[in-house]
Amino acid sequence: MMRNAAERPQPFSKAIRAAVVGPPQQRSAILLKHVPRRCVLAGLCGLVVLAAGSAGRLHAEETPEIETPAVEPHPELTRLSPTEKVWLDREGQQLVVGGEIALQRGQIEFFACPRRTKEHESVVVVDATARLVHTGLLAMGLEAGEPVQFAPEYRAARGPEVRVEVRWTDDEGVVQRVDAQEWIRDTRTREAMEAGWVFAGSSFWTDETTGQQYYQADGGDLVCVSNFPTAMLDLTIPSSQSNEALLFEAFDSRIPVRGTPVELIFSPAGDTKR
Numbered sequence: 688m689m690r691n692a693a694e695r696p697q698p699f700s701k702a703i704r705a706a707v708v709g710p711p712q713q714r715s716a717i718l719l720k721h722v723p724r725r726c727v728l729a730g731l732c733g734l735v736v737l738a739a740g741s742a743g744r745l746h747a748e749e750t751p752e753i754e755t756p757a758v759e760p761h762p763e764l765t766r767l768s769p770t771e772k773v774w775l776d777r778e779g780q781q782l783v784v785g786g787e788i789a790l791q792r793g794q795i796e797f798f799a800c801p802r803r804t805k806e807h808e809s810v811v812v813v814d815a816t817a818r819l820v821h822t823g824l825l826a827m828g829l830e831a832g833e834p835v836q837f838a839p840e841y842r843a844a845r846g847p848e849v850r851v852e853v854r855w856t857d858d859e860g861v862v863q864r865v866d867a868q869e870w871i872r873d874t875r876t877r878e879a880m881e882a883g884w885v886f887a888g889s890s891f892w893t894d895e896t897t898g899q900q901y902y903q904a905d906g907g908d909l910v911c912v913s914n915f916p917t918a919m920l921d922l923t924i925p926s927s928q929s930n931e932a933l934l935f936e937a938f939d940s941r942i943p944v945r946g947t948p949v950e951l952i953f954s955p956a957g958d959t960k961r
Contacts, residue, residue, distance in 0.1 A: 760785075767823055771815040775823055782823040782953040786813035787946055792939035794874075796913040796928055798851070798867055799951055804907030810870055810937050811853070811949060817889065817904035817919050824849070824886055824953060831888025835914040835921055844887035844914065844921035848956030851884060851910060851920070855949040865941075867951070871912060872938040880935055883956060884910065884920040910951075 759766070761783060764774035772785030786799065789812040797809035806812045813820075821831070832846020851867040871880040889904035903917035911918040912935045913928040926934050943949075 767826075768815075768819055771819050772813070773815045773819050773823055775826055777826075780827050780954055782820065782827060784813050784815050784820055784823075784951045784953070785948070786811050786815075786951065787948050788943055789945065790937055791942045791945050792937050794933045794936045795871070796915075796933065797907065797909065797911050798871060799910040800907040801905060801909060804905075809907070810942065811910075811951060813909065813951060817909045818902045820909065820953070821888070821902070821904070821919055827953075827955065829886050829955065831886050834887040834890055834916040834918055836916070837914075841925060843923045843925070844885050844918065845923075846885040846887050849884050849886050849920055850952075850954045850956045852952040852954075853949050854952060855943060855947055857943070864952075867910070870938050870942050871935050874934055874936055879938060880912070882922045882924045882926075885923055887918050887921045889917050889919045 761774045764776050764783065767773045767775055774783040775781075776783065784799075786802075788810065789800075789806040790808070790810050793808075795808050795810060797805050799811040799813055800806065800809040801816055802812050802814055804812075825831070829847045829849070832844065835844045836842040852864055853867055853870065854862065854864045857863050868880045868883070872878070873880050889902060889908065891900045892903050893900050904919040906917065908915050908917045908919060910920045912922060913926050913933065914921055915928060
């Protein structure tokens with residue numbers, strides 16, 4: 688399927704490019720050095736991460752403007768873009784991404800997607816591009832693996848395990864935080880999903896007429912519960928994308944009403960800090 692593509696590519700930051708395409712041991716250090724706290728490095732806004740496994744190439748595209756809040760919600764963290772809700776907790780090894788509930792009930796292929804992509808089949812919609820979330824994971828020192836393969840035989844997505852949590856404020860004003868799996872129900876067992884995610888890294892598509900390359904997870908495949916070769920985060924178990932064989936649905940009794948503001952917290956799966 689054809690994915691959304693940028694219309695007017697712009698020059699990108701050499702420092703950020705080096706952070707993604709340079710040697711693994713240098714990537715996080717370069718990115719963190721050049722991204723000032725609470726603001727974005729000129730050129731990072733609209734960054735496209737073109738990842739194939741742990742390597743990648745970049746170009747920039749314009750990102751839609753969103754309203755900037757009067758009060759910065761996370762002044763203690765490094766905001767990676769003035770127009771996208773993504774904050775890096777360098778010391779805590781966490782990436783915070785803002786969004787809201789998009790779907791409270793029904794079958795799903797995604798747990799989270801960027802806005803204006805797959806909201807009809809995703810529990811959470813985020814105000815961020817997948818490419819910027821990908822960049823944030825690299826900044827934490829994670830290395831993208833490889834997406835799922837279906838031919839000549841099935842091979843599950845590979846990469847470092849990533850924990851995904853959801854944080855929100857309930858009707859009584861109490862801040863709640865749970866693992867994302869608690870909001871996903873296995874249609875076979877009727878229990879919460881047990882499988883976890885890996886940083887597969889998605890893939891890129893090349894426009895044959897222009898030669899431009901585009902990060903495919905920006906089309907919606909941010910945090911998947913069905914296997915996609917374009918997934919940024921994917922499950923390590925076989926999970927069909929066929930409507931007749933979908934394994935997961937929204938755990939409606941546990942999910943707040945549609946439109947409730949939430950934050951997703953990404954961290955290395957072995958990190959239990961909260």
